[in-house]
Amino acid sequence: MPHRLPLRSEERTPLARLSEGGAHAIVGYQLAQAAIVTNQVFDERVGRGGLRRVEFTILALVQRNPDVTARQLARALAVTPPNIAVWLDKLESRALVARERSTADARMQHVRLTARGKALVERAVQSLLDGEQFAEAIVDRITGRRAHHGDSGGARQLDAGVRFSGGRAREAHPPLR
Numbered sequence: 085m086p087h088r089l090p091l092r093s094e095e096r097t098p099l100a101r102l103s104e105g106g107a108h109a110i111v112g113y114q115l116a117q118a119a120i121v122t123n124q125v126f127d128e129r130v131g132r133g134g135l136r137r138v139e140f141t142i143l144a145l146v147q148r149n150p151d152v153t154a155r156q157l158a159r160a161l162a163v164t165p166p167n168i169a170v171w172l173d174k175l176e177s178r179a180l181v182a183r184e185r186s187t188a189d190a191r192m193q194h195v196r197l198t199a200r201g202k203a204l205v206e207r208a209v210q211s212l213l214d215g216e217q218f219a220e221a222i223v224d225r226i227t228g229r230r231a232h233h234g235d236s237g238g239a240r241q242l243d244a245g246v247r248f249s250g251g252r253a254r255e256a257h258p259p260l261r
Contacts, residue, residue, distance in 0.1 A: 125215040130208045139180075142171055143197065143205040146181060151194040154183070180204060 107113040126137055135143075138161070145160060146152055158168035172195060175181045180201035186192040197205065 121219060122216070125212060125219060129211040129215040135204070135208060138171060139175060140205070140208055142168075142175060143180060143201055144209065146195050146197050147202065147205050150196065153186075153192050153194060155192070157195065175201070 104113070123137070126140070130140060131137070141161065142157060145157060149156070154168050154172060155165055157172075158165045161168065172181060172183060176183060178200075179198050182196050182198055183193045184196065186194055
């Protein structure tokens with residue numbers, strides 16, 4: 085049996101500690117690895133409260149773009165207008181958004197957050213920021229290095245974000261409601 089040198093921690097996947105080989109330097113690969121971590125942070129901090137990623141994205145876009153139209157949201161999310169209408173129906177039934185016909189063009193609907201929707205997206209954003217800071221602290225502790233914020237080294241920066249104990253970022257946190 086050939087003797088293998090032990091892998092350095094930066095050459096292993098976060099979950100299984102498998103060798104990444106040449107994939108380590110590919111930004112798309114690092115994005116996929118980062119998605120594992122960010123999806124987990126979302127699921128543990130926001131998703132348990134019943135908010136899906138696409139719903140959060142819609143709410144965040146509406147918050148930052150007052151009077152956005154359903155068509156603009158559909159385009160931003162690369163979905164069809166009927167698809168975004170379904171998501172808006174769901175959010176509206178939960179009293180998170182309200183749609184109003186444009187006074188300038190009755191064919192257009194403007195989407196706005198309700199007070200409840202605004203409060204939910206603000207709590208979700210803060211919870212996600214806290215979760216990412218927690219995950220980063222674990223990365224720093226495990227790897228003994230600091231992630232490079234503002235650095236343009238795409239794969240290196242993403243690599244720092246996915247390197248933490250078993251790919252898990254856990255902290256007691258109640259689900260958002």
